[in-house]
Amino acid sequence: MDITAVKRSYKRYAPVYDTTFRWLLGQQGRRRAAEIANQRPGRVLELGVGTGLTFPFYRDDHDVSGVDISPEMLKKAEQRVSSRNLKFVRELRVMDIEALDYPDETFDTIVAAYVMSVVPDIAKALKEIERVTRPGGQVIFVNHFRDTDNGARAKVEQTMSRFAAQLGWHPDFDLDHMLAHTNLEMTGREDNLPPLGLFTLLRLKKRD
């Protein structure tokens, strides 16, 4: 799936994203990611921020920037910010995670919820994430990772993966594949997040 396919998918999803994906993905993963981000002072960057479904869970006095490649998704996030007067959102920008327009070591926390299985080039994205994170800073991923036990779920994932370009994400996204592309150190993992225990939250750290 290339960036044109990602943009096309999320242009299509934007008008129905909140009603459909809030239900499909639940809110527990976003809530947990924001809770962890809230524990650390400093700047937060939310990657692939989408329509801003994580915003209700951030501290009011936090300092959050959001980027997304889809102008249509970001427009919804802007509407959420203005209708709820969310002062903790510093900026929302159309930007590719694979080429972040921020100086090195800008952010204390990076959040990416349901995003890493969507970005076309995971190696480039992780390199950029490491670059803009401050030494000692934290990175929080929430994602569905493929079933490594090769059970019934794996069969469904393999079948669905043929339609990745149409779906707008990779149903068989592999955790080890992702971790092989990063020097970030894993510091925590929460499995079986709802709905259906399908999601995992990972906490990683950039070494000091």
Ligand SMILES: C[S@@+](CC[C@H](N)C(=O)[O-])C[C@H]1O[C@@H](n2cnc3c(N)ncnc32)[C@H](O)[C@@H]1O
């Ligand atoms: C499944 S949605 C998740 C949105 C949001 N994080 C949430 O929790 O609802 C994936 C988002 O990642 C964005 N995205 C995918 N690849 C991207 C890239 N290379 N750069 C920036 N945004 C990207 C998509 O446009 C989409 O808004």
